Amino acid sequence: MSRQQSQNKVPQQAELDRREWFEWARAGLGGAALASLLIKDGIAQPSKSNAVPSQASDPPPHQPPKAKRVIHLCLCGGFSHIDTFDYKPELVKRHGSSLGGDQRPDVFFGKVGLLRKNDWEFKQRGESGLWVSELFPHLAEVADELTVIRSMVANSSSHTPATFQENSGFRANGFPVMGAWMSYGLGCETDDLPAYVVLPDARGFPAGGTTNWTNGFLPAQHQGVVFRANGTPIDNLTPSRPIQAKSDKASLEFLRDLNRQHLAARGESDLLASRIKSYQLAAKMQQAVPRVADFSQESESTLTDYGLEREETRDFGRNCLLARRLLENDVRFVQVFSGGAFGSPRINWDGHEDMIRNHNREAVRIDQPVAALIRDLRHRGMLDDTLVLFTSEFGRTPFTQSASDQVGKGRDHNQTGFSVWMAGAGLKPGIAFGATDEVGWKAAENPVSWYDFHATVLHLLGIDHTRLTYYHNGIQRRLTDVHGQVVKPILA
């Protein structure tokens, strides 16, 4: 009872300033000295390392892995490929004319206006000469690291199903997402932290909410664990009142004994065992999370590079830096969301009304932090075995969402052709693969489906996408369903 109240107090306001943040993170360490308990624990067999093994029936690697871990930057709402990574001179020429041809676009809101040229100037960048527009000036500086796919095709032009497909391969909900499959297939190199961590946009969860990081039918420990952007990363991380570490530890030991007796009397039970395990993980997280979330050892220049000093970039910069720190601490898959759910005012990339306003506002939040992340990973030698993904559920139309005789300000959803990029391990850097048609509407060369994209990601992780399966409801399920071809031309 001798501890002072302040030492373990978790501030209640929504957001900490940086100094408070550091203080909180350090104080959290003292409040919960429980980790030794877990290593001694008999239920999760102690091993030399505390790695969590793969659960797959045919465990990877199926081929030599290039990447060990993944950061997925997931842009919600659909960013415009023709304003960012897919330069279309013909679109500039045909600005103000109609799409022409006899194909009737099937767009979400049904309005097909006139063609609109890119609103941000394109330039060739770096040694590679990769085209990147002025919307992403910082990202343009690391263009030589990027591997752009310009011929993506999605199966839905509706956000939520398209986002589900982007993440799980299926448009319906209830299927495990990439991060969950990786946790299941590869396990984790630590049990201090979850294998799969999700960092939602500080403004809110994406549409579809927690389904976007669901384990689906995979065991529950593979679901994404959300770390909040503001305030304490996880609720109740530290005790709500001063408590002696000794008695906390005694409580957990006692609890463990009780639960073991309970389990022993009932034979095996995944449900019971996984709850016992969740206490262990929770106690370890109490130590690990504050350590990872404590940026006090980061240099001033790192914090500045990630944009933590600037209002517009602070949220996303913090998440990018946290993502790097999580990966350094053996988390397998970190998903960073840019953009929240739909509604008004827009808080994502869904530029129906006014592309310039919308994309300027969203891009400035992420441009500098993403570039800093790439440089930082390169600088630390991590980019050699880390895969960075930068995607959105679909792109936007070259024609505007307006009356058929007008060049409007907004663009509608475009599932038929759009761009994503990857960077890092095992890829040919500084290239663009595939192409859309002259105006950037439909994928014209080497179309790549989400199945292909997922197959390629798994391939880079040493996983044959046809062999990572889970038996559910009478079928061996895969991330890639019954489809998927590795996009070999982009591999180093």
Place this chain on the structure above:
Amino acid sequence: MRPGSTPSVALLVCVVSACGVNSRVVRADVDFFEKHIRPVFVEHCYECHSDKAGEPKAGLSLDRRSGWEQGGDSGPVLDLDNPEESLLLKAISYNDDFYQMPPEEKLSNEIVDHFREWIEMGAPAPEEEEDDDEEKSAAENREESVASLGKSHWAFQPPSLDIPAFEGELLHTHPIDRLIAVGLQEADLAPSQRATDETLVRRLHFDLTGLPPDYESMQQYLSSEDERKYEQLVEQLLQSPQFGERWARHWLDVARFADTKGYVFTQDRNYPDAHKYRDWVIDSFNRDRSIKEFLQFQLAADQLGNEQGSDLPAMGFLTLGRRFLNNQNDIIDDRIDVVTRGMMGLTVSCARCHDHKYDPIPTADYYSLYGVFDNSSEPGGDPSPLRMVDRKDLRDAHILLRGNASNRGEKVPRQFLQVLSPDDRRPFQEGSGRREMALAIAADENPLTARVFVNRVWGHLMGSHLVETPSDFGTRSNRPTQLPLLDYLTIRFIENDWSFKWLVREITGSSTYQQSVTHRTAAIERDPENRLYWRMNRRRLDFEAMRDSILKICNGLDLSEIGGPSDKITRVESRRRSLYAHLDRQNLPSLFRVFDVALPDTHVPKRFQTTVPQQALFLMNSPFIRHHSQGLASSREYETVEALYRQILARDPNPQEQELAEAFLTDGAHQSKEQTLAELAQVLLLSNEFIFLD
């Protein structure tokens, strides 16, 4: 579904005995095709392999006899001499290296067997239709396809009663147990033993009221020698007001209930009277209102309810959804969705932009229902702000092509769904047609509504549903392994005037429900998901039951008032049951999300059940748990290990537990006794025994 087909035992016995009469072989063969093969072609293959779908993929057409007889680009698909070698059969069995059809998902083994049988029979099919058929309008084709699926898919058929008569040697006498026994015997499995009295008392308390039994009532039950004590306990719990509270929360998940409108620009986000709907649900369950009436009132209490208007809050079911910035089309879509998925297990809102991809629901049907809601308005103010009334100036709805409000197609009359209507479907006659729609949905003849409700109740009581997709009984749902059981319960439920309490009595009265949660290795190998119910499923308390139990045990639960305004229950000092939580769609507390509480954005068929470290952190560290465990320990009544065990787990500790706990208390002697007792109380509240239901 078809008119006049109210199921009755006598009728169905006739149907069953008529089977096996083999009069006209040829006709029977064609029937086999129509029953087992053509619906599969229509449902799974036409999208790619029909002339009507444009160029058939791989040159293979499956919408005409010559199509499968000729085969496709890869050659013949049927080999009548060696059926197993037929490409069609290999493709659908996923046995071909190249073709695995349909690509989305392998068909069930049952369907594959039907195809094998059909090819072995020589692939019989009716003669090809005349050429002029191709000139039929798309609408006619659509109508045919609706009719065909309406005849073939299990959920559109009226339930049939088929209870096997077992010989006396079998212990099972309850019809549920007899039906369960059929499946178990086929799999060579035996049911599990009856659970202990302690387990059953706890199970019943939680299932029926969402609260734990206390030590005294447990002792009373254990010491009673009354043969009917189990039934009496069921009755006692059914009569307690907490029954309605518990089950209201389950229904509120269906009704996507919340206290706010979701995002709004400027106006007040709250529905100040939302709780009146919730309270009407509680009251309906407690007074055992017929579920038929319960459902009907939620759609049309303005025209069906009593004259005093006390049933008007029922319509909160429709009116308490998201407001989508007052976009009428979206509001109506949300209502169509909650009504059709929630009550009938049909995903009608899929047909907003195009004919339903899988189910027999044309877009026109969507706009027929749209018209019903479009002609209903919310007058606001007294007597109930939740109610709806019919508009005075009625208007027909137009189909909005591709769901686009600016792209109007033809007008459609307000009428019920084609697949659930008689062949001579007629438009609704009165006002908006909402009353007629309500009567058509909650009707004895509707093959879906009662089944859907029964399945939901079964799922809550047994821990898994008979139909695994409780809000989708369409053609994408698997035919339930235990369809005869679902049908039996449905028919009897209807016969018992849709009595909810009857249904709970019936299920809890079965040995199936009273089984223990045993671990039997051989049975697990044979049926790992317990689809055949060879044991009870172990369940974890949901958030509401967990929080309410902690409050009750720590003497912090206020049960004095049933219903009333919503409460911010995340406040540590809140003493209200969790179902009274104020639910803000815009800002659902992360605590609720961590514990899998249903998101109120749309109708939730069933909650996920996850186990994540944040749940453990809440129970270890939250102000809530500390506050209540300390509150308990500060009372003089709970100063011993025994007292805490009795209060928290409703039992005495065994000697080993007593010893462990005493050691724990001694170990903590450096702090105050109250503190150590609080820690002991917390550990018991955190234990698996407390949080899981055996």
